[in-house]
Amino acid sequence: MAFTLYSLIQAAILCVNAVAVLHEERFLSKIGWGVDQTVGGFGDEPGVKVQLMNLVRSVRTVMRVPLIAVNAVCIVLLLLFG
């Protein structure tokens, strides 16, 4: 129960790392979550699955490069301060 803000930040970094390592063609397409499978469903009501796929794809696109820096900082902090 003793959460601190730092542990929340660590948990967030781990979750974003987990989303970023999902490979597009090796994994997501195999389980039906690839980008080419988002096209179905015209009209203004994309379902939950399509929204989730879009979210995964946008997190991967946006956070790939900043994650390098954030992970490096996190590793250095962990090495220095445990």
Place this chain on the structure above:
Amino acid sequence: MDYTATQSGFRQRKLQPNMRLRTSLVDGSEGSQLFEDTSGAASGPQTGYSNQQAGPQAAGFPGQSILSDPMSNLAMAYGSSLASQGREMVDKNLDRFIPISKLKYYFAVDTVYVGKKLGLLVFPYMHENWEVSYQQDTPVAPRFDVNAPDLYIPAMGFITYILVAGLALGTQNKFSPELLGVQASSAFVWLIMEVLAVLLSLYLVTVNTDLTTIDLLAFSGYKYVGMIVGVVAGLLFGRPAYYLSLLWCCVAIFVFMIRTLRLKLLSEAAAEGRLVRGAKNQLRMYLTMSIAAAQPIFMYWLTYHLIR
């Protein structure tokens, strides 16, 4: 918006007499002043101040010539313009990250509103009209509409919860000052996680709503009132009282959240109570129910370790 401008202007006018009183007190007591009076206008009793001026100033210069020197005037003018430029830049950039003007809306409350809202949080069963009234597209300030969300009650409730938690831990002989900080950051982290989870689920269900992040923060902060009532009852009257009052407040918050969120998340027809078919409406209903059900869970989770 007009109301808030005049009200805050009124409050500023009330503050100024206090400030004038303070400065007149400082000027009046010449012998024992708290701050150095470096204004150039106080030229008469300069000799009385020379004991209290900083060293380099008193070294050979009479107190006046420093401040009437044109170079130092120029330096002062340049310094003050630099400071105001810096402050403008900070304000502009700060406004981009934390919308200060929008935050002011959430603190525009008065005593009557707070009283009514607290009553509503504990007993929402008699209230009939849950709609937020608008004034030309902008929602009315919380002062004028008891249904509008505000941040005053959640903020005060959070601080009171931390203090009451410290008190409760003290009765168990477990108190130390660091524990207050731990409780505060714990509760804050749970609050942030809850708001993020609600935002994520609102995104996934593609609800077109005008609920902002700060609104969600306000709604999530309303449960602190129930938690405080439960813990105080438990401290005063023992464990059965804690469970009873917590149960009452949990049910009250559940009903409050459902009735408030129903108007914001569900479509028009469903909000009026008519049965509407369709997977999307069902999803929205489940979303509303789960947001409302998460409140009692958090209320119990954050307080059960305080009453042993």
